[in-house]
Amino acid sequence: MDVDDDGYDMGQYGASRLRGLLRTCQAHKENVVNALKLGGGIIGVLLFFSIVRALVQPTTLPSFEVVSSPNDNRVHKYVVLPNGLRTLLVSDPKCDQAAAAMDVGVGALEDPVERQGLAHFLEHMLFLGSQKYPMENEYSSYIHRNAGSNNAHTAQSSTNFYFTVHKNSLEGALDRFAQFFIAPLLNPNGAAREVNAVNNEHTKNLQDDNWRMWQLRKHLANPEHPFHKFSTGNLETLDKQDTLDYLWAFYQQYYGSASNMRLVVVGQEPVPQLQEWVQQYFAAVPAKSPFVPQPANVPLWAETGIKVLVQPIADVQKLLLVWELPPLLKKYRAMVPQFVRYIMAGQFEGSLYHHLKEQNWVEGIDLDVNNIRGFSFLDVEIFLTEEGVKHADDVTRAWFQYLRLVQEQGLKCKIWKRQLEMEQLSFRFQQKPKLEDFVSDTATDMQTLEAADILGSPKNFKCDEQLLRTVFASITPSSMLQFIVSSVPYSLDSHEPIYGTSYSKHRLNASLLMEWSVAKPTADMALPGDNSYVPKVFTVFFNPENKHEISRLHTPAGLVAWHQPSQYFADPKLVFTCLVTYPHLRTNITATLLLSIYAALLNDLLEAPLYPASEAGMSGGYDATGITLQLLVSGYTDPSSKVLMVLLMAAKRSLFTKARFDVMKEQLVKVQLNKKFDNAYVYALRVLRPVLLTSPSATPAEQAAILNATTFEQLEEFVTSLAEAPNQIQCLGFGNIIQTQVTEYSTQVAATFQRVPVDETHSKDFIVLPEGRDTTVDVPAPNPDDVNSVLLSIYEFPVKSSTDAMALELIQFILDQDAYAQLRTQEQLGYVVGTYGTTVHAQRYNVSLYQVLIQSGEQSPQYLDERAEAFLSSAVDILYEQTDDELWNAKVGLWQSKWPVPLKLTEEFQTVFTEISSHTFQFTRAWDEGQALGDITREHVLEVYDRVLLNKEKRRKARLLIYGKGKTADPSERSMNPVSLDGLKQWKEGLDMLRG
Ligand SMILES: [Zn+2]
Secondary structure (H helix, E strand, C coil): CCCCCCCCCCCEHHHCHHHCCCCCCCCCCCCCCCHHHCCCHHHHHHHHHCCCCCCCCCCCCCEECCCCCCCCCCEEEEEECCCCCEEEEEECCCCCEEEEEEEECCCHHHCCHHHCCHHHHHHHHCCCCECCCCCCCHHHHHHHHCCCEEEEEECCCCEEEEEEEEHHHHHHHHHHHHHHHCCECCCHHHHHHHHHHHHHHHHHHCCCHHHHHHHHHHHCECCCCHHHCCCCCCHHHHCCCCHHHHHHHHHHHHCCEHHHEEEEEEECCCHHHHHHHHHHHHCCCCECCCCCCCCCCCCCECCCCEEEEECCCCCCCEEEEEEEECCCHHHHHHCHHHHHHHHHHCCCCCCHHHHHHHCCCEEEEEEEEEEECCEEEEEEEEEECHHHHHCHHHHHHHHHHHHHHHHHHHCCHHHHHHHHHHHHHHHHCCCCCCHHHHHHHHHHHCCCCCHHHCCCCCCCCCCCHHHHHHHHHCCCHHHEEEEEECCCCCCCCEECCCCCCEEEEEECCHHHHHHHHCCCCCCCCCCCCCCCCCCCCCCCCCCCCCCCCCEECCCCCCEEEEEECCCCCCCCEEEEEEEEECHHHCCCHHHHHHHHHHHHHHHHHHHHHHHHHHHCCCEEEEEEECCEEEEEEEEECCCHHHHHHHHHHHHHHCCCCHHHHHHHHHHHHHHHHHHHHCCHHHHHHHHHHHHHHEECCCCHHHHHHHHHHCCHHHHHHHHHHHHHCEEEEEEEEEECCCHHHHHHHHHHHHHHHCCEECCCCCCCEEECCCCCCCEEEEEECCCCCCCCEEEEEEEEEECCCHHHHHHHHHHHHHHHHHHHHHHHHHCCCCCEEEEEEEEEEECCEEEEEEEEEEEECCCCHHHHHHHHHHHHHHHHHHHHCCCHHHHHHHHHHHHHHHCCCCCCHHHHHHHHHHHHHCCCCCCCHHHHHHHHHHHCCHHHHHHHHHHHHHCCCCCCEEEEEEECCCCCCCHHHHHHCEEECCCHHHHHHCCCEECC
16 A cells, blocks of 8 residues: 555646646556456346446535546546535446545654654554444455555645445445544553564665665755755654554544535536535544644755765666746646646757757656745756766756746747646637546645635646746756766765665755856757647547447558557547567577667657647557567547658658667666565565566576677667568557548558568467476565565466466455455565465467565565465455455455456457557456456465465465565575576476467
C-alpha cells in the first residue's frame, strides 16, 4: 500500500487531470475483454446478484452544479451534508465496480517538527481497525473479498484514502470506510508494529534518486517554511515514547472537522440511494470548526542564485532549475502551469528543446509546476547527454534566451487559447480515467476547484496576460536554484541528513547571472506555430450497441490484418498497430538490440514533426520488443492517415546521423546499466525473473556491453539488411475505422516493410523448472549500497487446461489478503509484501506462476522464504475451510478483477492486441475463463495447491534471493540446489523448454 506516498509526483492540482500536456502513446497493459458479447455463464449469475434496492427518499441538502463532458453518461450530484462534508455522488448504472475516496485537507505540512512523518503514520494507522470493526485489516479484507482494491497517500497538504469494490458491495465498504473518520482504534500494539511498515517504506526509498532529490529540495527550503520538514517519517522521527499521544492529538485536531474533507462516491445505484448511504454512514463525522491553515509568510527557499552540485545514485545527468512562483493554486482557471509547460518544454520546431537537441546536449525535458497550498514552485528537469553535462551553463543560458523570446512575443492570449482549444477537445471526448484515479483525484480537486470545474470542464477558464507576465517575471537568474546532478566526481562537502545525499552549494557567479539576465534569443528559436493535426471530422462508423465480431481481412500471404470495432465506445477514435516480426533474428541478442536502436532512431526523427499531433490527442511511434518492431497510431480517426504517412516516411528514408546514433546508444546503455539502481524487488521481477525463465535472455550488463560495442556502420548495415529480410506482419485496426481503411493502412505498412513474406513466427522459449528439486538463485544486491533484501519465490505450473490455470490463480486470489495480514501487518517482514498469480499465454504453451514477493530492510532473504513457506503450509486450512459460498464469491471476485469493463478505447484494444501479439488468438478468453472457473471444485483447488505449492516431490519451485548490504547466504542451506547468476545459462541448458 501507499507506494505513491508523499508529494513529489503529485503537485496537487497540477498533477491531476488538467495537466495532460504530453500525452504518451503507451496503451494500458490491463487485460480487458468485451464482456457485453457474453451471455449466460458466470455473467448471467453476476446479473442475478444485482439486487434491486428499495429507494429511500433522502432529505434535501444544499447542492452545487457540476459540468460534465458530453461524452460522460454518469449522473453527478454535489451536495453538502449537515456536518459540512462536501460530497460528489456519481451514479453509473453500467459500472461493474463502485468506488469512493476521501480527501482530508491535512498533510505533511502540518507535522509537528518533533514528529516528522506523523500525518503519514496516521494514514497507515487508520487501516488497523475501528471501534465498530475492531479487527485489523477488516476494511481491506472486505474490499478484497469483494473484488476491489484500496490505497492511500499522504501529500504535502492532503491525505487521500480510496477504494474500489464490486458494484454490489458498496454499502458495506462505505460503512467500514467511514469509520476511519469517525472512531478509529489507533491501538498501541498496532502502532508499535506499524511504525516498522513506515520505516520499511522509507528504507525502500533510500536509494531512489527521485526521493533523494525531493528531500534535497526540502532541505534547501527555508527552515521557517513548513515545506522544509521530512514528510514520510522513519523510526528515528516516529518511534518515540509518546507518539501515540501525538497521533491522537493530530487526529482530533485535523480529522475533527468534516468541512476539511471531500468525499466522492461512485456506484451503480441512483443518486438518491447513494445520498442516503452517505448520510447514513458519514453523518457521524464530527462537525467541529474547521482547521484554517496559516500561510508561511516567508520565502520558500533559504537562498537563491545558487548552484548545487549533486551526486546521484544511478548514472544520470541532469540539470534541474527551480524557482518559487507566486501562489497559483487558487488561480487555476488561468491555466498557467499548462501554458508554461507548453511554451517552455514543448518539442515543436523552434522550441528550446529543439535548439538543445541540435547540439546533442539533451535527452529530454520535463517541466512541472508544483502547486501546493499557499505556495508554488517551478521544476524544470533537463536530461543531459555526457556532452551536455560539460555545457550545463550553456544549457541554462539557452533557457534564459528562449525565456526572453517568450517574454517579448509569447505571453499572448492568442497562444494561450490554443491550449484552451486542446483542453476543450479533450474534454468533449473525455475518456474515463481508472476509477480509483477518478475518485482520488476528484476528491483532491474538490479541495480547491469550484464545483463547476471538478470534472475537468474548461468552460470557465480565462486567459490572464497580466498573471502570465507576473509569473514569467519571477523566473530570473538570481531567484533560481540551479542543480547539476551528475555522476562526474565533484568534490562535495555536504550531506543531506535524512537520505545522506552528497552535494555542495555555491553562489552563482555574478557575471554569469548578469550574462543570463540579458541573454538574447538565437536565430533558430521560434514560438509554436499552427497545429495541422487538430481533428475536424468526427464521424462515428459503428454503434457499440450492435454486436461486432473480430474479423480477419483478406490480405496477401505474410500480411495478416484484423479489424474490430469497439463494443463500448462511440468515439471518433481508433488504434491502428502493426507488428513486423523477423523470425530469423530469433536467437540473436545483438540483432534484437540493433532493432531497439533502430526504433529509437525512428522515434527521434519523428519527435518534432509529430509533436503537434501529440498536442492534438494523437500518438504515433515505433517500439521494438525482441524480434518484433511495432508501429502504432492512436487517437482521432480524422488525422490518423496523416500520422501514419509521417511514420512510414521516416522509415522509408531512415536518414540517421552518427551523432544521433551516439546519443541513442548512450541512452539505451544507461537504461540497462541503471536497472541495478531500481528498487531491489523491481529488479527481481523485471530483470531476474525473465533471465531465469526465458531463453534466449541476457542480463542488463551483457546487453549494455553489446550495445556499447555496436557502431554506426553496423546499424546502417542492419537497417539495409532488414529491408530484404523475411518477415511477417500482423496488423490490427481497432475502434472507429472501417475495414477498407484497415486494409489500406496495412497494405501501406507492408509496402514499406515487406519484401519477403513468411508465415511462421516464434516467440521466446519458456524454461520448465525441475520437478521435486527446489532451486535457489543467490544474487548479491545489484546496488551494493542497498540494504534491502528480496525474496521472489516462483512456483511454476505448466498447465494443460484452462481449469488448472484458473485454479492456481484462484488460490492466489483467495490467499492474497491473508498473506498480507500475516507477513506484513503481523510479522512486519517488510513494506513490499505480496503474492502474484500470472498465467503466461504463448503460441504453443501456457504456464501458470504463483509468486511470493517480499522486500525487507532487516531480514535475510532466506528467513523471508522460511516465513513465506510457513504461511503456505498453514494456509491450506483456509482453503480447506472455504464454504461453497466463499469459494463462489472468490471466483466472481477473481473474474471481475481480471476482466473489468474497459474505461478507455486503448484498454479495450489491449485485450484483443494481447491475443495477437502472443499468437494465441483466443478472443473469447474472458468467456472461457469464466466457464473454467465455474467448473472448479474445492477438491480441485486443494489438489492443485498440494501439487504446485506444498508437495516438495512434485512442485517446481525456484527462489530468487537478493542479499542486501551486509547480508550473505547461510552456507548451512546448501541443500537448496544453489545456482549463481553467472551459472544460469548452463543450468538452463540442462532443462526442458516449452518451445515458443
Ligand atoms: Zn505509506
